[in-house]
Amino acid sequence: MVTLEYKDQVAVIEGGELISYKDEGFEYMHQKGQPGWGNSDAEMFPVIGPTAAAGYRVQVPKGNAVLDQHGHLRELRYTQQEQKERSATYIKQYTAGTLISNSKYPARSKAPKLIWPFSFVFKKHFQLGEEGLKITFGISGDKDMPYMLGYHPAFQLRTENARVIAEGRSYGLREVMEAGDRALEVSGTELLILEDEKRIGLRTRGFGQFMLWSPVASMICVEPITFYPYAVEQTFLHEGFRHLDGPEATFEVLLIPNIKS
Template sequence: MSRLQKRDLSLSVEAGELVSFQQAGHEFIHQKGNPGWRNSDTEMFPIIGPTNEAGFQVQVPRGSALLDQHGHLREMDYELSQQVEDTLVYRKAYQAGTPIKNSKYPEKSKRQWLVWPYSFVFEKRFRLAEDHLEITFVIDAEKDMPFMLGYHPAFLLTTDKSQVLAGDRSISLEEVLAAGSRALEVPEISEIVLRDTRDLKITSKGFGHFMLWTEVENMICVEPISFYPYAVNQASLHEGFQYSQGVQEFQVCLFPV
């Protein structure tokens, strides 16, 4: 477990996963073991969305890739590559064509091994600033590698009056619950406020959109995404790809309000 502290802000990261972010003792992050989800955050890369109805195949310029829901990055382990006073840097590296074991097999998936035909290095950087937390994703990939990126953090809810403010739109927890497993799309926006006992402003750079998901009333996932996967059928998921220009950065910031 790695920890950072600055003034009244603190965070804890376990194997690259943000398991705590607090201000003056108030916890913003969903705690593993509580109802809702077994994780507290993860990444969706190099795709977002399910693939089972397409035979777990995603069309890419090099043929087809074998991927399960939300890609194979989450099946790989982070290594801590740097820790300084206010920053933690975690890293994953993938060599094109390397089979990655699917943890969902056989209980929740028919695909035992996942394979992607491109090499990349993926960094996740946490920096604790004076009044907020910066989470930066750095993707160093082969030129023209197709990819989508989504960040999937889960936030703790402590009141039954929680809501999400997105521009002029106010979204109730009931609306998010009603969207079910598809998640609720919040398109073309880079800032959201999660209103709860303590408000949290969530900003993003490079993503372009958000989606919201939960199946319980004590937690909500506010997810910056580069593409909303349910805009197309699974066989057309490749329509949501962007293409690597080499090294690209995406950023999410959490501001306690």
């Protein structure tokens, strides 16, 4: 477990997962063991969304891709690369064609093993600064590898009037919950504000859109994504891929506590 500190901010990371983020003693993150979801953050890669209706197959330019919901990155363990007072870096590595056991099998999936025909290195870097906590993702690997990326942080809610504000529109908790497991799409923006007992902003770079998910009234996931997976049928999920066209693709999420506007 790693603790980062800067002025009134404290971030706690366990195995690459952000399990606590406090500013002036106020906890923003959903806590494991509380109702709703068993994690506090996760990444969706190299696909976002369900694949069961497509037989867990995803169309790619080469080889076989057998992936469960949100890809197989979450089945890999992070290795810590660096730690300083205000920052920490973690990586996950995957070699093309390696079979990965699916933790959802057999209770919640019919796919015992997952496989992806591309090698990659996935880097996650945390940095506390004046504005807040910046989380940077770096993706490197086989040239032209197809991929989607989503970041899946969960935040505590303390009031019934919690809402998300984006581009002048407000999304209430009831609207988010009614969207169910499909999640509510918020397109065409790189900034959202979650307004509850206190406000926190999510300013992103590289994603372009969000989706919102809440299974219970005490938490909400505000998820930057490169593609909204329910825009297509599962057999056409490949239409949402980007392709790795350089040494590294980078994405940023800045958590801004007590954001004013």
